[in-house]
Amino acid sequence: MSFREILNSGKFAVTAEVGPPKGTDIKEMIHHMELLKGKLDAVNVTDNQSAVMRICSIAVCKIAMEHGLEPILQMTCRDRNRIGLQSDLLGANILGIKNVLCMTGDHVSAGDHKGAKPVYDIESVQLLNAVDGLNKGKDMSGNDLKGATDFFQGAVVTPEANPIEPQLMKFEKKVRAGANFFQTQAIYDIEKFKEFMKHARKFPVKILAGFVVLKSAGMANFLNNNVPGIRVPQTLIDELKAAGKEKALDTGMNITARHIKQLRDEKICDGVHIMAIGMEDKVPMIMEKAGLI
């Protein structure tokens, strides 16, 4: 079943991500793809994440397909104007890429080309509208396409954004713009996530909760202090501290697995998205611990 069919069938979906490397040596990336093959419903391919220049997402999506994975093309509005974005979307679609995740994209000041001109000709909501248009055979100027796309488009949301109201306003605009599914920023507090889901359930969209595995108490504190929209509760930080340095990563994986299991058992959301960030080889183990495989 395709990712779209899995979500539409009500099956609990599992996605993870592959970050394209910086440079043409893709041996390690292919190794990760082989580890993930057959275990995931789809794999996100990030788009110059954190504004750090890497191999483009479309090329890596194509390679993911060649290695038996269904890709979700992440597309940000940072590096291309509306002509470039639509053109790349058409190109991606003819390569067989069916899923696209529409995002605004981290600002260039976060990355390794700080002097680059950020584009942001359009933003995530307008990109979703553009994909919807391409699916209906029209470009953003209303011109007819010779052959429409058949994308399954999604977007991102930050359930623990502070303040939350403007974030929810944008979430609803994304729903109206045609988002079928959402992958969330990393969540660590299931009770708070349930509150978000109560709101999200009013809309006909699928929600995949995001996970970033905690490697240590230090990492948890770093996330709390530096990453917008992430809040690791003190109880989890204490749990990591108590585990000691050697067991911290195991404990972090156990926490992720425990949360995934709870979301699935209690049918809180429609799936999970595991962002391994350099620990792609650990994803199968987390899935095993969560009872997903």
Next chain:
Amino acid sequence: MIITKKRDFKELMENIKNYKSFFLLGCSECATLCGTGGEPELKAMKETLEAEGKSVTGTFVAKTGCQVLGTKVELKPFKEALDKTDCIIVMSCGAGTQSAVELYEDKPVFPANDSLFLGNMTRLQFFDERCSLCGKCILDKTGGICPITACPKGLLNGPCGGCKDGHCEISPDIKCAWVRIYERMKKLDRLQELCEVTLEAKDWSASQKPRTLVTREEKKK
């Protein structure tokens, strides 16, 4: 007003190293308020150049340096000083510099300042950018706060995921434009209109350069 700051002096000296005499042209409007092209700054520049062994044939603070014809008339009494000078240093914005370029075709003209942005002066020597001169105002839809300018990504439909405790991912010194817009529209009881409307992709053709505008009606013959 146009916010300017002094260019790196070494760069300016490199520009003018082959010239001996200079005419300094300031501006009584923005550059005076920015402290880059008023009487005190022209006086200081004159002294600095003289200390470097250069000569200054004259100085003048134009009323409005970007007003080409007005500046031309104002500079008439300085004809001799301007004829004598090797080149002109303009201590206002890029527009003022190019007024001098237009008026003195055979003189090299160098800018003493970098032109930064269209800004509001919030208090003495504090300047904020609030308008990007995009050519098609959307302030009517965003509670009077411009997200094209106040948001580093120029987002039109709400905050990105980089908003942290109401501040921008670029810098904790920047308050998230969309949190500000949301709060203001809430205070004005206009949230519904903010939430219900999705702004379409902006038509950037309105800021196609170079822009011109003629507002004078042609007299009927």
